[in-house]
Structure formats: C-alpha cells, structure tokens
C-alpha cells in the first residue's frame with residue numbers, strides 16, 4: 255500500500271486537530287450505554303437472543319431517518335487484524351473485537367459516530383470529536399439516542415435510570431472522556447498533584463496504552479466516574495470545567511519551561527525530531543515519547559515544517575495492527591520496531607516535501 | 609508515580625477500591641497489576657472492572673429483611689441470575705435483576721456513585737408514563753397549596769387537569 259493511501263485509510267475525523275484547545279486536547283468522546291428491555295444482557299444472552307438484538311438494530315438502521323450515512327459491520331466478517339485496527343483507532347473496544355458474540359459496529363462515514371452492538375450492553379453509542387468538543391459530542395449522541403429510542407423499548411427505570419449490565423454505568427449510562435496531551439505537566443512533575451486532585455472531584459484518569467506496558471506519549475484520558483444522580487449536563491459541564499483548568503495549568507507549565515529552561519527544552523525537542531527523522535529501529539514506547547516531544551515543539555512554535563495532525567496520526571499508525579496492515583502481513587516485534595522507524599521517517603519526509 | 613507493587617516501574621494503572629466503606633487507592637505498573645490478577649487495560653486475560661466490583665458487592669445483607677429473604681437466595685426470575693452470582697461477577701443479567709435485587713442495591717449505588725437515584729434524561733417512550741407521573745405529583749402539590757390558600761377556583765382547575773392526567777396514565781397501562 256502506498257503511504258498516502260495508507261494515511262487516508264488510517265485517519266479518522268477525530269485526529270484532524272480541529273476544535274477548541276486542540277494544541278492540548280486531542281479528542282472528546284461521549285458514550286451512552288443502552289439496553290433493550292426484555293432481552294438478557296449480552297454476556298447471558300443465547301446466540302439467538304444476541305442475533306435478535308442485532309436484527310432489531312439492523313432494521314432500525316434501514317428504516318429510521320439518520321442524518322449521517324451509517325454502515326453496519328459485523329465482527330465475524332472481519333479478520334483479527336482488521337478488528338485490531340478498529341481498536342487502535344478507538345472505534346471499537348478490545349472486548350467487542352475479541353469476546354463478543356454477534357458483535358457489530360455501526361460507523362459513520364467520517365468515523366465520528368461508532369455504535370457497538372452486543373458489547374457489554376446491547377448498544378453503546380459513541381461520538382468522537384477532535385479537540386475539546388464535549389458539548390457537541392453530547393448533542394450528537396443525544397440525537398442518535400432519541401432515534402433509537404423511537405424504535406426500541408429501552409430498559410429504563412424511574413429510580414435507576416438507564417439500566418446497564420454493570421452497575422458503574424447505571425443512571426445516565428453516559429461516559430464522557432477527553433484525551434489530553436500534557437507533556438509540560440509531566441516534565442515539570444506537577445502531573446501527579448493534578449491527577450490526584452482530579453480523582454477527588456469524581457473523575458478518573460488513565461494513561462493511554464501502547465504495546466507492552468507503558469503509558470503512551472504523555473497522553474491522559476480523563477472521564478467521569480459517576481453516572482447515577484447527576485444529569486447528563488452536570489456530568490459534561492463538570493468534566494468540561496476541570497479540563498479547562500488543566501489546559502490552563504499545562505499552558506502555564508509550558509510558559510514556565512520556556513522561560514526557565516528554554517535551551518534544554520529546545521535541545522530535547524530537536525533531539526527527538528532528529529531521532530525520529532533518522533532512526534532505523536524504534537520501540538513503541540520511545541516512539542510515543544519522541545512524538546510527544548515533537549508535538550510539544552510544534553505547539554511551542556519551534557518546529558514549523560510539521561503539521562500537528564501528523565503526530566495524532568502517527569500515534570495511531572505506529573501501533574501493531576496498523577504496522578502490520580501497512581506491511582501486509584504478520585510481523586515479529588523486532589520487525590515491527592524496524593517498520594515503525596521506517597514509517598515515521600517516511601511520514602516526516604513527506605511533510606518536508608510539502 | 610512509582611508502582612506500589614515493585615517500587616521500580618512507573619505506575620500506569622490507577623484505581624480505587626472501596627471495601628466496607630474503606631477507600632484504598634492502587635497505583636501499579638501493568639506487570640504487577642497482572643500478577644495481582646486485578647486488572648489489565650482492555651485485555652481479555654484478566655482485567656475486568658467486574659472483579660473489582662465483586663469486592664464492593666460482598667457486603668452484609670440489609671438486616672431489616674431478616675433471614676426469610678436471605679440475600680443468598682435472591683434470584684432474578686427473568687434471567688435466572690442469583691444474587692450471589694451477581695456479587696461474584698459484578699454484572700446484572702438483565703434489566704429485571706434491578707427489581708429482584710432492589711433492596712440490596714442502595715448501598716451498592718451509594719458506594720459507587722454517592723447516589724441512589726437517577727436525575728438525568730427520561731426517554732420519551734419508555735419514560736412517557738414517568739414524565740406524566742412526575743407532572744402529576746407536581747400538580748397534586750400545587751393543589752394542596754391552593755386549597756390551603758383558599759384559592760378554590762385555581763384548585764378546581766388543577767383538580768380537572770389531575771383527572772385528565774390520571775386518565776391518560778391508566779390508559780397507558782392498558
């Protein structure tokens with residue numbers, strides 16, 4: 255596959271680098287967990303009950319009026335590698351890829367909508383937007399939810415709200431999350447203080463994971479923990495205001511870094527850029543760290559000839575599923591490290607030619 | 609943050625476990641988390657939030673319900689899941705489990721969410737009757753107030769609207 259075509263294939267709308275504060279917020283996501291009354295949850299459902307869920311949803315997809323062009327893909331139609339690529343693009347969960355029966359995903363053309371069927375719940379409506387666009391994502395997910403609800407008897411209870419398989423999702427069934435790039439808070443070692451403060455206001459933080467065990471490239475996902483007892487707007491507003499504060503902290507930390515250790519930061523950023531441009535072997539952990547440095551360099555105006563979205567893309571493309579798809583076959587970890595270095599080199603060269 | 613397990617690698621997994629009202633925070637690297645069998649991000653081999661939840665679910669039954677309805681014997685008649693399966697797996701089997709285990713769930717939801725009742729979106733169809741019911745409750749309160757204030761004309765109007773609504777609700781349930 256040629257690189258340009260591969261990139262087009264790899265890039266989803268949420269990597270476009272648009273939206274509020276897109277120098278720090280990579281993406282915003284809203285997920286709604288919904289279930290159909292009178293059918294057992296997927297882990298207990300028989301094959302025919304799971305099939306019934308799938309058919310109900312397929313029928314709605316054909317008969318209801320959605321503004322977006324939506325396509326249903328069944329998991330059984332995909333190779334393990336194709337499923338892995340969808341996981342790496344954050345469009346489906348690893349769970350749907352590996353363990354679901356009669357699992358399927360509905361995707362919109364630009365991949366900002368992905369609806370999982372027969373994952374832990376019958377339906378998981380997910381909207382993924384670039385930058386800080388939580389309210390926009392919530393609005394879209396709400397609209398899609400309403401359309402499904404016109405055609406389905408949702409499991410809903412006055413006291414417990416939307417009834418979900420796991421008690422941690424009951425109530426609104428809403429999980430709002432924001433992926434943030436926080437290199438300056440990590441470098442200046444303020445990150446732990448901030449993360450523990452976040453935990454205290456009912457939010458959860460996770461690092462993003464690459465191959466193996468390490469958190470990837472200073473990326474953190476922040477999401478609500480509470481789904482019962484707060485309204486959808488309260489949940490989203492709460493997360494939004496905390497994210498705004500973290501953005502301010504990160505901006506301030508970047509400014510302080512430049513004022514107090516500008517030369518060292520500049521050196522670190524250009525070393526990383528040099529290594530990414532010339533290395534022949536690159537493990538995923540190093541790649542994500544170096545990519546984080548280069549992204550910081552772009553945001554600080556030091557590196558001018560690389561578009562910030564390249565980094566969003568590369569973070570996804572250097573993962574095992576994508577590397578193997580690009581190579582057109584299964585690769586050993588050593589081969590992947592070599593391919594990864596090559597892919598990054600070629601991608602950065604392409605930027606220089608533009 | 610350094611892993612609490614090995615004290616060497618950076619902790620990449622953070623979670624909170626609440627057991628008997630005691631909150632414990634864990635910060636582990638993936639290796640240690642896997643060894644503890646507690647969790648793995650997204651992987652199929654081990655991690656599930658449900659394992660964590662089961663710690664949370666194994667609390668004493670509500671004493672006011674006595675031995676006759678011992679929580680061990682509770683079972684959802686729709687999907688067959690027993691309460692003890694629920695406490696082990698941390699997942700409901702179907703939406704009716706919520707009613708069969710109703711009396712056991714308040715402390716659980718309070719521990720997870722700090723709350724026991726929903727205050728968000730009410731879906732149009734499945735929640736239609738609920739919306740009417742909520743309006744009905746509001747009108748009844750208003751009626752009491754206008755009677756207390758001796759606003760009898762207003763009270764009569766309210767009484768008529770309440771009758772209409774009640775008729776709608778009973779038709780809904782036919």
Ligand SMILES: [Zn+2]
Pocket residue numbers: 611612613614615616617636637638639640641
């Ligand atoms: Zn460890």
Ligand SMILES: [Zn+2]
Pocket residue numbers: 684685686687688689700701702703704705706
């Ligand atoms: Zn049940």
